[in-house]
Amino acid sequence: MRLSSPLAVLLLGLALFATLVPRAAHAGPYEDALAKFTTESYADTAAALGLLATSGNPRAVEVVDALADGRLLVDPAAGKVYIRGADGSLADAASGQPAAGVDAAALKAVRANNRVRGAIAAASGALSLFNPDPAKRLAAAQAVFKSRDATVLPALDAALAKETVPAVKQALATARAAIVIGSSAAPEAERIAAVATIADAGDQDALAVLQNLPPDAPASVKTAAASAIAGIQRTLAVWGVAQNVWYGLSLGSVLLLAAIGLAITFGVMGVINMAHGEMVMLGAYTTFVVQELIRAYNPALFDASLLIAIPIAFLFTGLIGVIIERTVIRFLYGRALETLLATWGISLILQQAIRTIFGPTNREVGAPSWMSGTVDVGHLAVTYGRAWIIVFAILVFLALLAVLRLTRIGLEMRAVTQNRRMAASMGIRTNWVDAMTFGLGSGIAGIAGVALSQIDNVSPNLGQSYIIDSFLVVVFGGVGNLWGTLVGAMSLGIANKLLEPYAGAVLGKIALLVIVILFIQKRPRGLFALKGRAIEA
Amino acid sequence: MLKLFSHAGRVVGRVAAGAAALAIGASVSAKAEDSIKVGVLHSLSGTMAISETTLKDTVLFLVDEQNKKGGLLGKKLEAVVVDPASNWPLFAEKARELITKDKVVVVFGCWTSVSRKSVLPVFKELNSILFYPVQYEGEESERNVFYTGAAPNQQAIPAVDYLMSKDGGEVKRWVLAGTDYVYPRTTNKILEAYLLSKGVAKEDIMINYTPFGHSDWQTIVADIKKFGSAGKKTAVVSTINGDANVPFYKELGNQGIKATDIPVVAFSVGEEELAGIDTKPLVGHLAAWNYFESIDTPENKKFIAEWQAYTKNPKRVTNDPMEATYIGFNAWVAAVEKVKSTDPDKVIDALPGIKVPNLTGGTAEVLPNHHITKPVFIGEIEDNGQFDVVWKSNGLVPGDAWSDYLEGSKDLEADWVKLKCGNYNTVTKKCGGS
């Protein structure tokens, strides 16, 4: 740290002072803050954090971090504060020395509520502006932007002066502008400049800052803000449409995943497979079991749990599918509607089986770290979880297409479904192909369950909530056509999300159903109708 | 692995036992002569099984405990379980079956408002007793029903008060998000009137309804985020029901809405619901209830220990409707012991005034309006799926059947002791609906 800024000098000086005079109790803001932690009041804890942020004491960061992690312990009777280290050892917060002979059982952790957590974020923002890690500095700048605490301004100026990373620098400048813009002490010109800086950020938060100028702001600042607001709103409106399309793609990929297995069992084989939703549910429960086993035996693998679950879910639900086909469905070929009855019965049995084995309540399927969080693309907030589901849905679709087009079993499947007797006379084992086709459709449904476990309830009712939409997608796209399913899912998803902001979730959905009904009148065989004699079947 | 499937083994055993019991049905009914029958009317399949199965187990557990203590009036209690399968007309049919065919003297059951509305005429006609253990919209007081869950004034209003306080973050802008059915509609009507009376501007209230089981929350959560970034402290009051909660909270976590930015206070999310979610991203979001598993009282510790021993599952959680079932069951037992009879008329008359301990160190008193007194707690979600109580009411709050904030009901009063009426109009001095 170069001693170029007054604040840094001050910090260093204070640090030296603190180490030179370790027993100077109740002498400064740091000690006052520690005393406030012992009162077990949220208001005092929040006030203490405010004091810590500007105390200049080098141990303040450590105290705030400890509080955030629930490692800050107090002895209310003795008025002492301790920090528990990662290894469980205790240190006296006042001196930083290891605390010996303290009865850990008598200590209480300082409790945090939302108000305290907000204060923690603000304090650690102010305290980590000089952190060597740029990511921490960025987070600190954003925390300051949120808290808009004018007392941090000198530290912010110092940090801005020595910042080299452009992204962090910009965040610091925005944070500074957000403070300056509302400060009546700042010169008018500087406040107008701040408006411009904020306007550059151009997002929803910037809009909020500009819309909430203090009433006593000079007219010139207000005018500048008003034009900046109009500009931001125009930009955001355009991004809003993009956001809705993105949501639509995301919903569409969920529909695609839910429906694509059905496109095989129903679309290709003609089985009205009411147990399709339950295959999706079994896939989700497979994910749950895999995660439980990983948690029990090898927690390090947790981030890979979904990847491990995919093949297992495929094989497991595929196997169940083959069993169902061999024991029930195969007796029903040519009597398609009776498959509705039998598979409805199977779906009831599977639901109740899961309910008795795992209980009726939701099961927790965790998200691996690479699926959590958001990234901003322009003003589009893209959540990793949703992005991966879109990618995954497309991959599954392409893989399925490849299996049907490029492999021998795919060729046989198409042959059997197009003309069973002809295929049989060419030496294809139609029984075996039927079982494999049904197994493939079921397995794909199981894979969909792995993905859906990330966004929906893992409960025995999971499948029921997707079955209607799945049939709708397959029929809308055109039975027996995978591309139809893809286009159908995506267009229904996007249409739904474009309607939702205007009509609301319920009316939007109703409108969509009516549109589909009317569309089917126009094209009675769906979007991509099969041509030729097949349609007269 | 074993843990996952041990339940299945028990189930097989129970099915076998059930089949055996059916086979020797005659001897069962002979034995039933000297027992008191208690009906359990909770869905064990269909969409509501997720919540109601636990309450079925709770009643069985309470019956078991009571029998260990020697039963009631010198007789054993016997629970009769039926499955109304989340089907509302079936609720009415099963209620009728319990009362007329199985001759139960009291029924513990229902979760949704519609199931309660469906069975109401049956209980009135056949003059039996229903204990209803779930927080609900109020606007009802029937002679044959005892409401041991929270009325809106025992849950919603204190929660909003807390959020408006300094500790709660001085919230100025409100999103009222709910599932589109009676409970959220009524609660939000009450809350809107209450907030307006507290000086909140109309444009600072956003109301949003979604259908049951809504699973795609992207647009709504984004709207909430937008609404909340207007520079005023914003909170969400959620009356979102059951299945829709998990995807809602997952989306909140995904879009990075933290409790420190926009806290969500929920009235239908308890320990049971949290068991299905990874709560780490949700730390700090709130729930308002009259009971939390984490409340540290000797009664509660004992109850949890016995419950977990009964279910043979050391991780089984407890929740607010379970406590309400516990209170209702004990109040009924106390009333039966008081009049030395299970005759519904006598028990109904004896119940108001009965005081039984609740699990949080207080006393639940059955009021003349057939609601009970309850403490109110506000808890913040912790990373272990439990709640940390951050606020509690000053003493007990009596349940109010008719809200003072709704135009149609502000003049109504329920009193089954003096007025013998569930909806007495204090202006016209008449008992309506008779």
Add this chain to the structure above:
Amino acid sequence: MSQTDTRKPALLGTGGLVFLAIVIGLAVLVPALNLLLPAGSALHVPTYLVSLLGKYLCYALLALSVDLIWGYVGILSLGQGAFFALGGYAMGMYLMRQIGTRGVYGDPVLPDFMVFLNWKELPWFWYGFDWFPFAAAMVLLAPGLLALVFGWFAFRSRVTGVYLSIITQAMTFALLLAFFRNDMGFGGNNGLTDFKDILGFNIQADGTRAALFALTALALAGGYVLCRYLVRSHFGKVLIAIRDAETRVRFTGYRVENYKLAAFVVSACLAGIAGALYVPQVGIINPSEFSPANSIEIIVWVAVGGRGTLAGAALGAVLVNYAKTYFTSGMLAPYWLFMLGGLFVAVTLFLPKGILGTFLEWRARRSAGSPEPDAPPAPGITAKPAE
């Protein structure tokens, strides 16, 4: 008995007569045993059983309406529950208006749910429902008109097979969502309930229940006769021809869509009547009646009983619902879905023509010589593997 055999032009045949005798016998016996015998008597039918049987018979009429279009025209409607529910709502609205000032808020015009959601006046579509003849007309008109409009679009554009099934499902799903909305003014999820009386009679009185039961049984008998008459007429012959080879019928000059539309509308009206009789007996109508799962269940009843046999559909409805009642009580309550699911699978595998269909086939095979031309199972009503 037979349905399509031209050599036996009798309207009913022996099987039909037996069915009618049973239904009409029930209509007389059950109310009589309920009302006339003292509660202690061994033959006494408890009121609980009367309303339960009444419910079954409503379902039987509903199943009959499905069998008419599915068994004889090949229209697999996965939205029949919508017509049932509309009829039920029409009746429910009448019953709501009859409550008058006896609601908890004592409002003379507005139903309770409107009062506490701050509705100020009655929505226009509630007008007239306080007058029974109007409500009774709506019981037929609401489902009938919906079927007319929906069918007119669908059959004219030649939407058939599974496409038709799925859009009927979409229709009932859309209605489900709409009726769930509290803003629609139909009581939202709570629906309509707490009825007091019907045509001046207390709805909870034993006499009213018995009368409703008798009425339901008569409606079922009437519906059966009507359906038999239709399927045995020239009109019915065309319907069966459409079921078996729609294109050929069209080529011979028949306006296929008109025939289908007529059958569809009649079926919807029958379902509406079933709904209207159902509501006063179970005491509640709620949007869950629109749920697609309910409509699928109706199909299952018909399949279990025997598609294309009319009486079988009614039998299936009663049997499946009795199984449901039986399995959801007692020790097996938590596991009843296993029983029901297993039953469906077993029926499909071992009794492919349903219970009555299999019985008729067995009898036909016994009386060798004259092959029984009972309605044969229809060819694929849905996309079967393309040949």
